[in-house]
Amino acid sequence: MNRHSIFFKLNLIFLFSLATLIAFFVMMVREIQTQELRLLEKKVVTSESEIRKIIIHDGKNLEESFRSKGYRPIEDPSAIRAKLKPIFQHPPASFPETLQERIHDGRLKIYRDGNHLYFELIGPTHSRMISTPIDAYRPKWIALFFGSMIGVVLLLYWTMRRSLIPLKTLATQIRRFGEGDMTISTRSDKKDEIAYVANQFDAAVKKIKAMKEARTLFMRNIMHELKTPITKGKLSVALIEEGVEAEILRRAFSRMEELIQEMAQIELITSQSLELKMQKCDLETIVENVATLLFVEPERIKLSCHPCSIVADCDLITIVLKNLIDNAFKYGTDKRVDLCYRKDVLEVINKGAPLAQSFERMIEPFAKGSPSGSKESFGLGLYIVKSILDAHGAELSHRYEKGRHHFVITGLKPAR
Known part of the structure; x- marks a missing residue:
């Protein structure tokens, strides 16, 4: 593709805009994931500490204590464990040392689904699973915004490319005009700048065509009108006695005849009728x-x-x-x-x-x-x-x- 073409530059701008939007979207998604991870870390630290305090201080009425604090005991962990996603199998440095040790030792496993955290407390004889709701940091406007922006870019690209397509037709018509074709028409009913240029060029072609036809008609009429009196003049000179005047007239008519021949050559060449x-x-x-x-x-x-x-x-x-x-x-x-x-x-x-x-x-x-x-x-x-x-x-x-x-x-x- 021609690097100097408007279409090449338009494609380049479109690809650059699209790549920039996608890169910005990816950065935003990663930032959202980072924010969500930080919220989860804080939630895990807070919830794990509260769960331990409930178990230590309210050992007899655990279910009521858990529910009063917003937690829900899971009666059959094995039934839902396969549907959950394990998280923090390698605890981050922000976790307290005791929490990190419990995760490393396997005494605590943390899971999540779309809207809940699950803490599985594993003991020597039995295990207990507690869930707590989470507020996921997932602003829906991000996807909607980027989807709309990509749609706008695609629409602009399609509209601009469609508007520029007449340039190819105009270029073809100009090339034909340069080759001598006066039958071309670049008339356009659109209102943009390309249509304005096409209409101005169409008007210029019609004007040049009219001038060329008028010039050709003028030249042919002159040559036709001059040939008759020149022929008659040469015949008349032949009847005049030889002398200076006769020689002057003979030379004048000969030069006029040469002029007509040269004008005929010019008319043929410049009218591009020459093959x-x-x-x-x-x-x-x-x-x-x-x-x-x-x-x-x-x-x-x-x-x-x-x-x-x-x-x-x-x-x-x-x-x-x-x-x-x-x-x-x-x-x-x-x-x-x-x-x-x-x-x-x-x-x-x-x-x-x-x-x-x-x-x-x-x-x-x-x-x-x-x-x-x-x-x-x-x-x-x-x-x-x-x-x-x-x-x-x-x-x-x-x-x-x-x-x-x-x-x-x-x-x-x-x-x-």
């Missing part, structure tokens, strides 16, 4: 495809790898490397990119000036790497890269050393 097709990917083949997509000579991308295969979605990893290498060419100073894959770490390296802003800001959407904004970029490349790597369980980091940028990818699984 990874994990397979063995050859890095050399991916680099060749990237060079083709970017219209650059393969020699400008130098790959050093060992091993040269990973397990991932090959198409998406191609997009990752395309965006990183494209940025390296746009913002680099020597128009050359080095790729290095060693010990499960993939690095994209290029020379260039330091980043204009922090790396954390750069991976946000629509962040640009050029301080002047003169480079043609919508600032979505690194955001797409990070989103794809997140889907793979990998991470992207950056460091700048000796005039070279190192974009580092960790967490990709090598092909064994």
